[in-house]
Amino acid sequence: MKSLTLSxxxxxxxxxxxxxxxxxxxxxxxxxxxxxxxxxNDICDKKAAVFCANHPKEVFRLGPIxxxxxxxxxxxxxxxxxFPCQDLxxxxxxxxxxxxxxxxxxxxxxxxxxxxxxPPVCVAENVVGLVSSRKGDNYRKLHDALVERGYKVGxxxxxxxHWLPQxxxxxxxxxxxxxxxxxxxxxxxxxxxxxxxVRRAAKGLDEWVWWRIPEPNxxxxxxxxxxxxxxxxxxxxxxxxxxxxxxxxxxxxLEAAASKGKIVFPGYKRIRGGxxxxxxxxxxxxxxxxxxxxxxxxxxxxxxxxGGFHTRLLTVRETAALMGVPASYKIPGTYxxxxxxxxxxxxxxxxxxxxEKLLHPLVQRLPTGTKEILYxxxxxx
Numbered sequence: 401m402k403s404l405t406l407s408x409x410x411x412x413x414x415x416x417x418x419x420x421x422x423x424x425x426x427x428x429x430x431x432x433x434x435x436x437x438x439x440x441n442d443i444c445d446k447k448a449a450v451f452c453a454n455h456p457k458e459v460f461r462l463g464p465i466x467x468x469x470x471x472x473x474x475x476x477x478x479x480x481x482x483f484p485c486q487d488l489x490x491x492x493x494x495x496x497x498x499x500x501x502x503x504x505x506x507x508x509x510x511x512x513x514x515x516x517x518x519p520p521v522c523v524a525e526n527v528v529g530l531v532s533s534r535k536g537d538n539y540r541k542l543h544d545a546l547v548e549r550g551y552k553v554g555x556x557x558x559x560x561x562h563w564l565p566q567x568x569x570x571x572x573x574x575x576x577x578x579x580x581x582x583x584x585x586x587x588x589x590x591x592x593x594x595x596x597x598v599r600r601a602a603k604g605l606d607e608w609v610w611w612r613i614p615e616p617n618x619x620x621x622x623x624x625x626x627x628x629x630x631x632x633x634x635x636x637x638x639x640x641x642x643x644x645x646x647x648x649x650x651x652x653x654l655e656a657a658a659s660k661g662k663i664v665f666p667g668y669k670r671i672r673g674g675x676x677x678x679x680x681x682x683x684x685x686x687x688x689x690x691x692x693x694x695x696x697x698x699x700x701x702x703x704x705x706x707g708g709f710h711t712r713l714l715t716v717r718e719t720a721a722l723m724g725v726p727a728s729y730k731i732p733g734t735y736x737x738x739x740x741x742x743x744x745x746x747x748x749x750x751x752x753x754x755x756e757k758l759l760h761p762l763v764q765r766l767p768t769g770t771k772e773i774l775y776x777x778x779x780x781x
Contacts, residue, residue, distance in 0.1 A: 415763050417478035418519065420465065420508050424731075424741035425451035426723060427480055430751035434760040438474045441465060446733050450741045453730040465507045470514025477763050479519035481508040482746055488529040488538060497530070497538040509545055518549060520580065521762050523754070524573040525746055528597060531555055531571055536601030542573060547607045551575035554586075554609035555601065556593040562616040563749035565623035566686045566722040570746065571598075572754055574611055576762050585761060587612035613757040618749070623664050623684055626721035633703070633710040642700060642711040645669065645678035657682050658704045665702040666714075678702075686714075686722055689743035692736050716742070724748035 414436040419427050422440035424447045431437075441461045442448055448462045461468070483505040488497065497503060505524060512518055524542060531539045539555060546553045553575040560568035576582060587610040590599050594610065602608050634642065646654065646667075654665060667680035668687055680702060681687060690697040703710045714722075716731055716738030723742050731738045 415478065416474065416476040417480060418473060418476045420479065420481040420511070421483050421504075422451055422460070423447045423482065423745050425455045426725065426742075426745040426748055427482065427751050428455050429725065429729065430746065430748045431480075431755045431759075433752070434755045435478055438476055441468060446737045447741050447744075449732050449737075450730070453732055465504055465511065468507070468511050470511040471516070473511070473515055475515070475517050476519050477766065478521045478523070478759060479508075479512055480523045480525070481505065482525040483508060485527040485529070488527055488533060496534060497541055502526070502538075505542060506545075509549070513549070520577045520766055521759060522546065522551065522573075522575040523759065524575075525751075526571050526573075528557060528569050528571055530573075531557075531601040532597040536597070536603075539571075539573075539601045540605065543605055543608070546573075546575045547605075550578055552578045552582075552607040552609050553605075554611045555598050556611050556613070557595055557598060558593060558750050558754065560724070560747035560750050561620065561685055563618055563620060563753070564722055564724050564747060565621055565626065565684060566689065566747070567681075568688045568747055568750075570750065574609075574754075574758060574762075577766075578607060579767075580762065580765050582609075582762055582765055585612055585758065586610060591615075611758060613754075616753060621721075623666070623686060626718055627664055627701070627703070628715050628718060631712060631715050631718075633712045639709075639711045642678055643702070643709060645676060646680065646702075647672070647677050650678075650680050653682055654680060654702065654709070658709075663704050665704075667700050667702065668697075669700070689719055689722060689739075691744045692739040698739065714739075719743060724750075 414434060416438040417431065417435040419437055419440040422428065422442045428437045428440065437455060437459050440451065440459050443464050445462060448460060451460055484501040486501040488502045497505060543553050553573060555571055555573045557569055557571055560566050589610055591610065591612055592615045593613065665680045665682065666686040667678050669676055670679050678700060687699055689699065692698050699714045701712055701714060716735060719739055719742040720729060720731060723745060724747050731741060
């Protein structure tokens with residue numbers, strides 16, 4: 401083996417990470433101050449176009465994870481996997497973590513098993529159904545699989561609403577080698593990021609960790625500030641049709657909020673009592689963005705203007721702002737392409753906070769020899 405002395409003990413060096421199910425690159429965007437992406441993968445060519453427009457093209461591999469061989473991957477200290485949520489979402493089929501889509505998480509683990517060195521820190525990200533559905537059984541299967549590979553593991557739930565005007569709760573399963581001394585980052589019990597669903601799922605688990613990170617106190621951006629005031633609104637026919645879908649109770653709430661100076665009211669079409677309605681939010685938050693697979697999955701804005709109300713869909717740039725993406729981030733493709741690229745992603749400030757408060761500190765606690773070996777293998781590969 402060629403002798404190299406490179407390590408990342410120097411402050412200016414950022415440890416390497418792998419981005420599985422990388423999508424449009426928002427995890428890379430979030431982690432770039434702390435980690436360097438050395439490999440990324442996704443199956444969607446349109447999301448790949450967004451990733452490659454904003455991050456190094458040479459690290460991206462387009463194709464199904466089933467065809468990825470871990471022996472071909474560079475070594476890394478962090479492996480991030482935002483695996484598909486369709487079988488875990490409370491709004492989906494709830495077939496579970498062993499089904500065809502969400503079951504791709506097992507290929508994430510299989511690929512890491514094939515690597516010369518198992519990444520010492522791992523993150524699996526998904527919807528809250530991972531811990532809440534089937535009484536936590538889906539989570540426990542993933543937890544046990546990580547423990548079998550030599551990790552200690554804990555799950556926490558972070559809501560993008562701490563930073564952004566969007567209600568978006570997500571589960572982050574964080575695993576680190578059992579041999580790493582992370583005692584100063586471990587609590588003796590649940591804290592603010594461990595709601596009841598996490599506490600239930602954690603009962604009786606081996607190698608469970610109550611990760612302890614400070615509660616964020618950042619000032620949340622306001623919904624009114626991200627709205628593009630010059631974006632075209634619906635014509636009168638569409639506007640009337642949408643306003644007519646607002647239930648009577650929500651209409652009263654809309655008028656009352658508008659009289660107090662509120663301007664923007666986001667909502668989704670839903671079926672209630674056998675008919676379609678447009679349910680609005682009045683808490684200053686947009687609903688959780690979804691992928692635009694149908695008309696009801698696109699978020700609608702009701703905007704007060706000159707004493708009346710206009711309606712329209714969110715613009716792509718507005719969806720990006722709701723995910724904390726900088727205005728300079730390039731989003732090529734059609735409206736649906738851009739909406740999907742943002743709606744099916746990880747909010748940037750959330751992942752950045754996790755990296756700052758937990759992931760990067762964990763990496764700094766790895767034994768120095770481990771870090772040097774990883775970097776030598778990276779350079780050789």
